Amino acid sequence: MKKYENALLLVGSPKGSLSSSVSLGNSLTLSLEELGLSIDTEYLYKLVKKEDGQKKLISKVEDADLIILAFPLYIDCLPAGVIKALELIAIYRQSMSNPKKQGFVVIINCGFPETQHNNVAVSICKIFAREVGYEWKGALALGMGGAFGGKSLEERGGMVRNVIKGFDIAAQALSEGEKIPEEAIELVGKKFMPITLYTKMGNLGWNIQAKKFGARKKIRDQPYL
Numbered sequence: 001m002k003k004y005e006n007a008l009l010l011v012g013s014p015k016g017s018l019s020s021s022v023s024l025g026n027s028l029t030l031s032l033e034e035l036g037l038s039i040d041t042e043y044l045y046k047l048v049k050k051e052d053g054q055k056k057l058i059s060k061v062e063d064a065d066l067i068i069l070a071f072p073l074y075i076d077c078l079p080a081g082v083i084k085a086l087e088l089i090a091i092y093r094q095s096m097s098n099p100k101k102q103g104f105v106v107i108i109n110c111g112f113p114e115t116q117h118n119n120v121a122v123s124i125c126k127i128f129a130r131e132v133g134y135e136w137k138g139a140l141a142l143g144m145g146g147a148f149g150g151k152s153l154e155e156r157g158g159m160v161r162n163v164i165k166g167f168d169i170a171a172q173a174l175s176e177g178e179k180i181p182e183e184a185i186e187l188v189g190k191k192f193m194p195i196t197l198y199t200k201m202g203n204l205g206w207n208i209q210a211k212k213f214g215a216r217k218k219i220r221d222q223p224y225l
């Protein structure tokens, strides 16, 4: 199997460096770096809006052996900026007579506690890989994404030990040009705190934000009913 020399992390959250997507993406790329790959990171929302950014995206993608796309789930699907990036890549790849063989991996996190909300988005990414001729290396998906909030996985500590272990196993396989093993996918997708605790923390977070913006009394409003 061919070993990859470099990997490109594409962060697909509009929250950029404060996102859970970058925390998760960095965890995988740090392990890959330790295994000898050189790593480049780009933020899709910075690139897709203007022509020079779009050109930069295509040239970065073209140079990569392994492309890692990390993004949040939006309405059971991909955020608009990520869809735009994939469309640009597809147009470029379809214009080439002999497109380069490259590996493609996705990391998806969602706000609901259960991992399976990401299933449709995983399928969309898999179909994208097939359509543009990328080698599909697998998807690492998880729920409870709100627990990361831009912090590194190490900062989150023992609570996310299975996620860290899953990323390590995935990195080892990817560095050898192999697909992400099922064991890694399961470890990353395992719930890492009780759902009731996650929901309580989420509710607390909403209340703190409502207070900050003077909207405490409006939090239960349903304006579209």
Ligand SMILES: Cc1cc2nc3c(=O)[nH]c(=O)nc-3n(C[C@H](O)[C@H](O)[C@H](O)COP(=O)(O)O)c2cc1C
Binding pocket: 013, 014, 015, 018, 019, 020, 021, 022, 071, 072, 073, 074, 075, 076, 077, 109, 110, 111, 112, 113, 117, 144, 145, 146, 149, 150
């Ligand atoms: C517009 C929007 C749509 C969302 N849709 C979903 C959804 O369908 N299912 C879900 O579980 N979480 C959904 N979320 C929550 C995000 O996936 C979650 O907050 C995630 O952890 C954000 O990751 P990030 O920090 O990488 O952006 C949505 C968030 C936003 C802003």
